[in-house]
């Protein structure tokens with residue numbers, strides 16, 4: 001059974017590769033699949049269990065490949081289908097699982113279906129795969145409703161009909177080159193089921209489902225009472241909206257988290273279960289209130305859902321404890337394993353979010369050890385293990401559609417997508433022999449993989465050691481039980497300090513304070529996020545902003 005307690009994904013460490021920025025193998029300035037293959041040994045040695053590959057499918061790449069023009073082929077910029085097969089096989093030979101993205105909310109406007117829709121008359125079945133409608137107003141000059149794109153600007157674009165006249169409008173919740181698919185249409189279901197089987201047949205171990213909460217839409221021809229407000233409420237980085245207003249807007253989003261998405265995932269689950277080898281799926285679904293997330297991981301739906309609480313978390317003991325308790329209680333109700341995500345290709349890098357510089361880096365390391373000790377699956381975004389910060393980029397090099405659609409008001413996500421620095425003694429830190437698609441900061445020499453491998457106190461070495469302990473300590477390596485809420489026991493502590501035990505024999509202490517703390521503990525220090533943790537007379541002293549793991553078995 002694919003969700004037995006021994007399933008690999010229940011507590012896996014999954015590493016997100018954003019292929020365009022990982023490793024270039026052919027000097028065109030963009031990462032590719034052969035580049036990933038050349039770094040598999042690095043990933044194996046890091047101690048992860050699985051790789052999640054962001055899209056490498058045929059795409060004009062207007063939204064970093066999340067604008068898919070053919071989900072069953074490889075874009076030449078990333079290589080060939082042979083490369084994808086080689087990557088899957090070589091990863092498997094090393095004992096690494098492969099998860100790929102699937103993007104069911106929209107297709108690129110370069111997809112043959114969209115081209116066919118443009119080449120046909122309004123009303124034909126070729127248009128019914130998307131959300132095409134006549135506009136409002138005398139000449140159809142107003143969009144069918146007032147929804148806004150999540151990337152800024154209107155959510156509708158008008159097409160030119162075959163006779164050259166301005167014609168119907170199509171819905172795009174994201175960029176205008178990402179046309180939303182109509183999931184009321186059985187053809188859409190069939191096509192995605194075919195794509196799932198295509199990659200399952202190639203041997204992938206799972207799927208990350210993009211915008212998993214977006215597929216079904218309600219009241220598509222009705223105006224929203226506050227479309228701009230809704231878009232702002234959906235953006236977590238907009239903090240100036242009063243909480244009550246945000247919550248009221250998010251309580252009912254006509255294009256997100258509708259009942260019908262669950263029918264889709266129940267069908268998909270049957271497909272996953274029809275394959276041997278414990279295949280899995282993880283949903284990217286921002287839903288409100290967060291307790292609704294558990295609906296996606298009911299036993300006949302998906303396997304995991306990203307928990308984004310830590311993606312916005314400060315290094316604050318009260319906030320973190322509340323988020324951990326809430327998550328564990330929520331997922332325990334559906335017997336699903338929790339997940340923990342500190343950053344990804346859509347969000348600021350962890351160190352940057354926690355203030356940047358030395359303080360940000362200290363907090364990020366402490367946060368990483370806290371996260372890795374929790375029961376459930378963890379997701380690590382490439383470069384997180386190097387303690388990278390967002391790069392400062394000049395506007396001329398930016399490529400994110402968010403930047404363009406907001407006229408540069410929102411700088412977008414490119415800062416977190418800058419390529420990985422591998423070696424100091426090579427051009428572009430060994431990422432490419434050509435011109436990197438985004439420039440790597442010159443002052444990253446102490447961040448490169450080679451330089452961090454040579455320093456035992458580096459963030460990379462911290463991750464390598466912690467992931468190794470995570471997969472060998474009896475309390476951390478065990479597959480979590482269905483009652484995950486009972487997996488950790490909090491200990492009473494002073495303000496600003498978190499401490500919990502996991503059985504057998506594991507204790508975590510996290511000091512979120514600005515000053516050191518001492519705690520009476522008996523056990524052996526396994527790892528700490530900073531040097532300077534001392535043990536004396538049965539007391540352990542932790543510097544400010546430090547997490548440590550202690551083995552309490554004797």
Ligand code: GLC
Nearest residue numbers: 063066067174210211345346
């Ligand atoms: C998801 C992806 C993001 C993309 C968006 C639209 O949120 O993670 O990168 O821009 O979907 O596909």
